[in-house]
Structures are given as structure tokens and as C-alpha cells.
Amino acid sequence: xxxxxxxxxxxxxxxxxxxxxxxxxxxxxxxxxxxxxxxxxxxxxxxxxxxxxxxxxxxxxxxxxxxxxxxxxxxxxxxxxxxxxxxxxxxxxxxxxxxxxxxxxxxxxxxxxxxxxxxxxxxxxxxxxxxxxxxxxxxxxxxxxxxxxxxxxxxxxxxxxxxxxxxxxxxxxxxxxxxxxxxxxxxxxxxxxxxxxxxxxxxxxxxxxxxxxxxxxxxxxxxxxxxxxxxxxxxxxxxxxxxxxxxxxxxxxxxxxxxxxxxxx
Amino acid sequence: xxxxxxxxxxxxxxxxxxxxxxxxxxxxxxxxxxxxxxxxxxxxxxxxxxxxxxxxxxxxxxxxxxxxxxxxxxxxxxxxxxxxxxxxxxxxxxxxxxxxxxxxxxxxxxxxxxxxxxxxxxxxxxxxxxxxxxxxxxxxxxxxxxxxxxxxxxxxxxxxxxxxxxxxxxxxxxxxxxxxxxxxxxxxxxxxxxxxxxxxxxxxxxxxxxxxxxxxxxxxxxxxxxxxxxxxxxxxxxxxxxxxxxxxxxxxxxxxxxxxxxxxxxxxxxxxxxxxxxxxxxxxxxxxxxxxxxxxxxxxxxxxxxxxxxxxxxxxxxxxxxxxxxxxxxxxxxxxxxxxxxxxxxxxxxxxxxxxxxxxxxxxxxxxxxxxxxxxxxxxxxxxxxxxxxxxxxxxxxxxxxxxxxxxx
Numbered sequence: 001x002x003x004x005x006x007x008x009x010x011x012x013x014x015x016x017x018x019x020x021x022x023x024x025x026x027x028x029x030x031x032x033x034x035x036x037x038x039x040x041x042x043x044x045x046x047x048x049x050x051x052x053x054x055x056x057x058x059x060x061x062x063x064x065x066x067x068x069x070x071x072x073x074x075x076x077x078x079x080x081x082x083x084x085x086x087x088x089x090x091x092x093x094x095x096x097x098x099x100x101x102x103x104x105x106x107x108x109x110x111x112x113x114x115x116x117x118x119x120x121x122x123x124x125x126x127x128x129x130x131x132x133x134x135x136x137x138x139x140x141x142x143x144x145x146x147x148x149x150x151x152x153x154x155x156x157x158x159x160x161x162x163x164x165x166x167x168x169x170x171x172x173x174x175x176x177x178x179x180x181x182x183x184x185x186x187x188x189x190x191x192x193x194x195x196x197x198x199x200x201x202x203x204x205x206x207x208x209x210x211x212x213x214x215x216x217x218x219x220x221x222x223x224x225x226x227x228x229x230x231x232x233x234x235x236x237x238x239x240x241x242x243x244x245x246x247x248x249x250x251x252x253x254x255x256x257x258x259x260x261x262x263x264x265x
Numbered sequence: 266x267x268x269x270x271x272x273x274x275x276x277x278x279x280x281x282x283x284x285x286x287x288x289x290x291x292x293x294x295x296x297x298x299x300x301x302x303x304x305x306x307x308x309x310x311x312x313x314x315x316x317x318x319x320x321x322x323x324x325x326x327x328x329x330x331x332x333x334x335x336x337x338x339x340x341x342x343x344x345x346x347x348x349x350x351x352x353x354x355x356x357x358x359x360x361x362x363x364x365x366x367x368x369x370x371x372x373x374x375x376x377x378x379x380x381x382x383x384x385x386x387x388x389x390x391x392x393x394x395x396x397x398x399x400x401x402x403x404x405x406x407x408x409x410x411x412x413x414x415x416x417x418x419x420x421x422x423x424x425x426x427x428x429x430x431x432x433x434x435x436x437x438x439x440x441x442x443x444x445x446x447x448x449x450x451x452x453x454x455x456x457x458x459x460x461x462x463x464x465x466x467x468x469x470x471x472x473x474x475x476x477x478x479x480x481x482x483x484x485x486x487x488x489x490x491x492x493x494x495x496x497x498x499x500x501x502x503x504x505x506x507x508x509x510x511x512x513x514x515x516x517x518x519x520x521x522x523x524x525x526x527x528x529x530x531x532x533x534x535x536x537x538x539x540x541x542x543x544x545x546x547x548x549x550x551x552x553x554x555x556x557x558x559x560x561x562x563x564x565x566x567x568x569x570x571x572x573x574x575x576x577x578x579x580x581x582x583x584x585x586x587x588x589x590x591x592x593x594x595x596x597x598x599x600x601x602x603x604x605x606x607x608x609x610x611x612x613x614x615x616x617x618x619x620x621x622x623x624x625x626x627x628x629x630x631x632x633x634x635x636x637x638x639x640x641x642x643x644x645x646x647x648x649x650x651x652x653x654x655x656x657x658x659x660x661x662x663x664x665x666x667x668x669x670x671x672x673x674x
Contacts, residue, residue: 055566055567056436056567056568057436057441057445057553057554057568058445059291059444059445059448059449059554060291060449060452062449066435070435073567078565079565079566102289102552103551103552103553103560103562103566103568104565104566104567105566106551106552106566107549107551107562107564107565107566108565108566128291128292129289129290129291129552129555130289131288131289131290131292131295133287133288134287134288134289134557151292152291152292152293153292154291154292154293154295154296155293156292156293156294156295156296156297156455157292157295157296158296161292161295161296165292176291176292176293178453179293179452179453179455179456180293180449180452180453181449181452181453
């Protein structure tokens with residue numbers, strides 16, 4: 001069973017560092033290999049795992065994640081496989097949340113998904129295209145099940161909007177640092193510190209920064225002002241570029257270790 | 266002309282049509298959608314905006330376009346009195362210009378200098394490129410690679426008009442994937458870019474706004490049929506891809522319960538084959554491209570590929586207002602297969618000297634079916650949403666007409 005998100009952030013704050021949050025799609029490149037890759041990330045220092053639910057129309061994602069979820073879907077990754085992945089990685093000690101576009105959750109059944117995810121040991125969901133206005137059934141389904149609801153803020157969000165988003169958020173606030181899709185960038189957006197500072201004034205929730213972080217140095221830079229550092233495409237890219245599974249395991253482990261050093265302040 | 270008609274279901278929460286519509290988008294787009302909605306709401310109560318758009322419609326688009334009685338074609342529709350609403354005679358050859366002129370004016374009002382657009386058949390891409398040229402805006406059009414092949418003529422037209430055309434090589438390489446790519450562009454460029462969405466789908470306010478700019482079709486058709494037939498029609502008929510031409514025509518008759526609203530979606534090779542774009546026969550409610558609507562999807566919520574001979578109808582979702590009209594029974598939606606559409610295509614060519622777009626041929630096939638059902642006393646308006654020049658190569662291949670040496674044809 002995962003630790004609740006607030007316990008993770010309490011611990012990392014006490015240790016004087018940011019939490020390291022890593023994303024990998026379930027089923028990528030195959031269901032069994034993804035479990036091993038995620039487990040390797042956790043053993044190398046990732047505090048929270050975002051288990052991605054592969055979707056046919058990932059309109060917030062850049063080329064690396066598009067390619068990865070396409071491979072996962074071709075490998076037969078269904079929602080049940082994602083939930084099974086969550087069960088396996090939490091059994092191995094991970095704190096896991098699911099990252100999913102909204103339609104697969106709605107199709108599975110909002111109540112059913114929440115119940116199965118809680119049973120699998122998952123502690124939350126990030127649904128990047130679910131807005132607070134449309135989240136009524138999801139809030140009802142997650143309340144009382146120990147599932148956190150992570151919503152996003154962006155550089156374009158007004159203060160009023162950030163307040164609205166934070167009012168339905170639990171666990172942590174996902175600060176999307178860049179106006180753009182997922183993917184490694186040579187520099188972390190200059191908008192990130194201002195967005196975090198603005199959000200900080202409006203909520204006491206932990207704030208994690210995502211989009212564009214790929215190196216230990218960038219993680220270190222973000223850890224100076226954020227409670228969590230989210231890395232996705234860089235892990236995916238390591239696996240896409242690996243010659244075989246053993247090499248992929250080594251490469252994601254190396255990256256996780258580098259980032260884990262980076263998030264110390 | 267500036268205000269939306271008050272429709273029976275306009276009391277739904279803003280941007281919603283019963284349980285459909287809404288906004289399912291990454292947070293980065295919320296501010297842009299709010300800005301767009303504000304600009305739209307301000308424009309439609311601004312007489313200057315209405316006057317500017319009306320002047321463009323008159324002097325640039327060529328509105329009002331005629332309502333043409335088609336007696337010989339009507340004989341093939343059970344002898345019904347059939348009239349065509351001639352959106353094919355608009356500048357750029359389809360109804361799409363109505364929407365792009367309105368949105369391009371909004372773009373300049375918002376102080377943005379660039380538009381992006383998705384296109385399937387290329388009609389919307391051409392219209393967007395046209396409006397961009399007219400108003401001095403940069404224009405980028407995303408088009409599925411598969412569609413760039415089917416609609417090579419429209420690709421050339423867009424380039425001649427100064428637009429950049431980006432073939433989309435991921436996913437099914439059709440309209441659905443072009444929309445994904447346009448959304449990805451938009452989220453990264455929203456400061457200076459307006460997403461000129463081409464149909465009544467997408468997050469609020471797009472479905473309402475795009476319908477608004479096409480309501481001119483229904484307004485004109487209603488006046489014209491009253492003048493020509495002395496009464497309201499028994500049915501109004503349109504093809505439904507995303508559904509913008511249909512919403513434009515339907516909007517003129519929504520408050521007239523005696524007028525049947527009939528939408529025809531693409532049955533492709535036949536609904537039973539799985540190769541079709543028949544959302545209302547096989548789709549279930551879900552979320553696609555920012556709105557809740559009927560979506561062709563598998564049991565896990567993954568979008569299924571659609572298929573149609575007509576690139577403009579080849580889309581696995583449908584406008585959320587159509588979903589609502591379907592559920593309430595106010596409009597009736599049926600499928601027309603490729604072969605039935607092409608039979609109607611040939612029929613209109615031969616009986617009336619009008620080459621329709623293959624999209625519009627689905628509506629013509631629907632009228633042939635419906636006319637036989639309603640009988641010779643019936644008055645039917647068919648929205649001829651576009652002309653068929655772009656489809657000549659596809660039609661020639663279908664009917665086995667030799668085109669000479671040009672391999673690209």
C-alpha cells in the first residue's frame with residue numbers, strides 16, 4: 001500500500017528536499033517490463049510514481065510520450081492492466097497515482113475506477129483535461145476513498161482560477177511550468193518560479209512543477225522553490241533509446257539517481 | 266442579425282447542451298477560452314461587429330446564396346418538392362466561410378496575429394487560409410497525411426493563399442489527429458494565436474460560437490422557403506461530420522416543431538463492417554477533443570478509427586449539440602453508406618448540372634430516402650454544403666472515369 005501523498009511531502013520537507021515524482025506509462029514497452037522499470041525508478045529514489053494510462057488521443061503530450069503510449073496500446077494495455085500495474089508497483093513499495101486523460105476513466109465508470117484504484121493501493125489521480133467545473137462526479141467518487149485529486153495550474157491561470165483549482169485539489173498542486181506539451185527542454189521555463197510563488201500565496205498545498213525537467217541540474221534548480229519535481233518524458237526517452245530491457249532498466253535507474261541527488265537543496 | 270436565436274434548450278448551463286458539451290481541456294487553455302468567450306459575447310451584442318460581418322457576407326462571400334428548386338432531382342426523391350440551399354456557391358465553395366470570417370474578425374479584435382486550423386476535406390483549411398489572407402493574419406493548417414493525399418487540390422489552394430500546411434503523420438492521419446496537433450500548437454502559442462476551429466465541436470465556447478456564425482444559413486433558408494413554397498418545409502436535411510452546416514440549417518427551424526430535422530452521417534462501407542463514421546449508431550457518450558458527446562470508442566474509452574469516402578465526415582466524434590438533439594428526439598440521425606452517397610452524387614450531376622461535395626451527397630442520399638417516405642406533397646430543403654470540384658478525382662476513380670496521364674489524379 002502506498003503512503004498517502006501528504007505523508008510523502010511531510011517527510012521530504014522534513015528532510016529539507018523536494019519530492020521526486022516520476023512518470024511512466026503502464027504497459028510501456030510491455031506490461032511486465034513497465035512494472036520492472038517503475039520498480040527500478042522507485043528503488044533509485046523516486047518518491048511518487050505517476051502511472052500513465054495510455055490513451056489514443058494524448059493531446060497534451062509531445063512526441064516521446066505519444067510514441068510510448070502508442071507502443072503501450074499496441075502491447076494490449078487496457079485500464080485493467082493499468083490498475084494491475086498500480087497494484088504490483090505499490091506492492092513493491094511505490095507511492096502511486098494514476099495520470100490519465102478523462103475519457104478512459106469515464107468509460108470505465110467513475111465509481112468503479114475509484115474503487116478499483118483504491119483497492120490496488122493507488123493514492124490519487126491526475127487528470128490533466130478534467131476541469132473543476134466538470135469534476136463533480138469525480139469529487140464524489142474519490143471522497144472517502146483515500147484518493148487525492150491533483151488538478152493543474154498554468155502560467156496563464158489567473159489568481160481567481162488558481163483559487164478555484166486549489167479548492168478541489170488535494171495531495172499536491174501540479175504547476176505546469178510551460179505553455180506547451182510534455183517533453184524535455186534545455187531550460188526550465190522562466191515562468192515556473194513566478195507561477196509557484198503566485199500559487200503559494202493562494203494555497204497551503206504542496207506544489208510540484210512539471211513539464212520540461214530532464215536533468216539533475218534542472219531538478220536542483222526547481223527544488224529551490226517547489227515542493228516536488230515532476231519528470232516524465234526524460235524517463236520515457238531513456239527507454240525509447242535503450243537497446244534492450246536490461247539497458248532500459250539501467251538507464252532509468254541512473255536518471256532517477258541523478259534526479260534524486262538533484263532534488264536535495 | 267447580431268444575436269443568437271433563443272433556442273428551446275438555451276437554458277442549459279453555459280457551454281452545455283443537456284449533459285453534453287462543456288470544457289475538458291488542459292488548464293493552460295482555460296484563459297484563452299475565457300478570453301474567446303468574452304470576445305464572442307461582446308461582439309454579438311456590438312452592432313459594429315454585426316455590420317462588419319454582414320458586409321463581408323454580402324460583398325465577399327456572396328450572400329444571400331439562392332435556394333434552388335430541383336425538380337428533376339426531386340423526381341428521384343419520391344416526387345417531393347426539393348430545394349437546395351446553395352452553400353456551394355459561397356466564395357471558397359462551401360459553408361465553411363461563414364464561420365471563418367466571424368472567427369477571423371474576433372481574432373483581430375483579440376489582438377492576435379496568427380490563426381491555426383485543422384482540416385479534413387480541406388474545405389475548412391481553404392476557408393481559414395482565405396480569411397487569413399483577407400485580414401492579414403498568419404495561417405497554419407494541420408491536415409492528416411491521408412487527407413492531404415485524398416484532397417491534393419485543396420492543399421495546393423491553401424498554399425496559394427499563403428498558408429503553411431502541415432501534414433500530420435501520427436495516429437490515423439486524419440481529421441482527429443489534425444485536431445490533436447492543432448491543440449498542441451495552440452497550447453504553446455496561445456499568446457498570439459487563435460485556434461480557428463472549423464466545426465461545432467471542441468470545448469466551450471466553440472460549439473455555440475461556430476453555430477452562431479452559421480445561423481445565417483437557417484435564417485436565409487427559412488425566409489426563402491416561405492417565399493418560394495408559401496409554407497415551412499416538412500423536413501430540412503444536412504450531412505453531419507462535426508455538424509456545422511447541419512447546425513446552421515437546423516437553427517432556423519428548431520422552434521418549428523412541424524419541421525423535421527434530419528442529419529445524415531457517414532455509413533462508410535456499412536455500419537455492420539465497422540468501417541464507418543456512424544457515431545449515433547455505434548458511439549457512446551464520452552469526451553473527445555474537449556467536449557462530452559457521442560464518440561466512437563472501444564470498451565476502454567480508446568477512440569476508434571472512423572472511415573468514410575468523404576474526408577469531411579470522417580471523424581469519430583460529433584458536435585455536442587447534435588448529441589443533445591439526438592437524445593431529445595428533436596433531430597433524427599441516420600447513416601448513408603459510401604455507395605448510396607455516390608449514387609446521389611451522380612444523380613445530382615446528371616439531373617441538375619450541379620456537382621456536389623461528397624459530404625453533401627450524403628444529405629442528398631438522405632433526401633432521396635426521406636422523399637420516398639414523405640411523398641410528393643412534401644417540401645424538403647437539402648443543405649448543399651459544398652461543391653464537388655475537390656472531389657473530382659475521388660469520384661472519377663469511383664465511377665471508373667479515365668483521367669489521362671496525371672498520376673496525382
